[in-house]
Amino acid sequence: MENAGFHYELHTPAGSPDCVVVLLHGSGRTEDDLVSFGRTVFPDGVLFALRGAVPWEDGFAFFRRKPDRQLDVDDLKHHAESLCRFIDFVFQETGQRPFLVGYSNGAIIAAETICQNHRLSRGAILLRPLSPREGEHFPALTGYPALLLAGAHDERRQPADAPHLADQLARAGADVALETIPTGHGWAEDAADERFSRQWLLNHWTK
Numbered sequence: 001m002e003n004a005g006f007h008y009e010l011h012t013p014a015g016s017p018d019c020v021v022v023l024l025h026g027s028g029r030t031e032d033d034l035v036s037f038g039r040t041v042f043p044d045g046v047l048f049a050l051r052g053a054v055p056w057e058d059g060f061a062f063f064r065r066k067p068d069r070q071l072d073v074d075d076l077k078h079h080a081e082s083l084c085r086f087i088d089f090v091f092q093e094t095g096q097r098p099f100l101v102g103y104s105n106g107a108i109i110a111a112e113t114i115c116q117n118h119r120l121s122r123g124a125i126l127l128r129p130l131s132p133r134e135g136e137h138f139p140a141l142t143g144y145p146a147l148l149l150a151g152a153h154d155e156r157r158q159p160a161d162a163p164h165l166a167d168q169l170a171r172a173g174a175d176v177a178l179e180t181i182p183t184g185h186g187w188a189e190d191a192a193d194e195r196f197s198r199q200w201l202l203n204h205w206t207k
Contacts, residue, residue, distance in 0.1 A: 004086040011035060011047040018044040019205075020090060020098040022121075024083075024106025025050075026128075027065075028057035037187075038101060041125070041197045048090055048098065052105070053079060062109040071108070076132055080112040087113065087120040100124040104156070104185065108132050111165065118144045118174075123204065125197050128154055128185055131165040138172035147200040148178045149193050156185045175204075 001008055009031050021042050025033040031051040038047045052060035054075075062083070063076040090098050100121045102110030110124055112132035123145035146169055150162035166178040177200055181192045 003089045005053050005082045006086050007031065007051040009049045011039070011049060013044045013046065015044055017046045019046070019122075020094045020096045021045045021047050022087060022090060022098045022100050023047055023049045024062060024100065024102035024110055025052065025060075026104035026106055027061040028059040030059050034101060034103060034106075037194060040194045041101070041201065042099070045099075046094060050086070053082070061105045063105065071130075071132070073132075076109060076112055080109050080116055083109060083113050084117050084120055091120065097122040102129070103127040114141065114144065114146070115139060125149070125200070127193060128157060129165050130157060130161050131168055133168070134164070136168070138168050140173055141169060142173035144169075144174040145204050146174050146176050147197060148176065149196060150178065150180045151183045151185055152180050153183060154185045
């Protein structure tokens with residue numbers, strides 16, 4: 001299925017749905033990449049699994065990087081505007097503001113959509129994140145819930161990257177939690193990403 005320039009797959013739960021989730025994969029991956037994580041963390045969620053619009057390596061990305069691997073900020077902001085339209089489409093379709101779940105490239109564009117219009121989404125889980133607006137003050141994000149999951153041995157991030165983003169979000173008034181997991185850029189072998197995500201949801205939204 002297609003909307004706002006994005007191909008997506010829809011995954012509905014076996015029982016009655018209790019929330020809606022937009023899944024945003026990392027660079028060189030596809031829309032299938034976060035479905036297992038999404039179903040584990042949101043067992044009764046309606047999952048919108050997006051494919052990035054930019055062909056990248058053997059898969060796709062949500063925005064481009066420059067040859068030196070710096071963020072192409074103009075491209076990021078352009079695609080984030082399209083993603084905001086997709087998130088609004090999800091609301092129109094379901095009547096619910098979705099949670100955003102982004103990994104790496106997907107976490108960065110999720111953070112940018114939060115800056116552009118945080119009222120579109122209900123909260124965000126950002127795995128191996130990086131600030132989309134390094135060194136800038138974010139717009140007011142009063143009370144916006146966000147969980148950041150960093151890897152202690154992440155070969156693609158500097159140790160200060162996730163704390164910097166957490167500080168930007170907190171200074172803007174967001175309700176931020178930051179956890180650093182003993183893993184690299186990939187998934188933690190002990191399913192710590194899923195465990196912290198589930199606990200964060202329980203802390204914020206009592207079923």
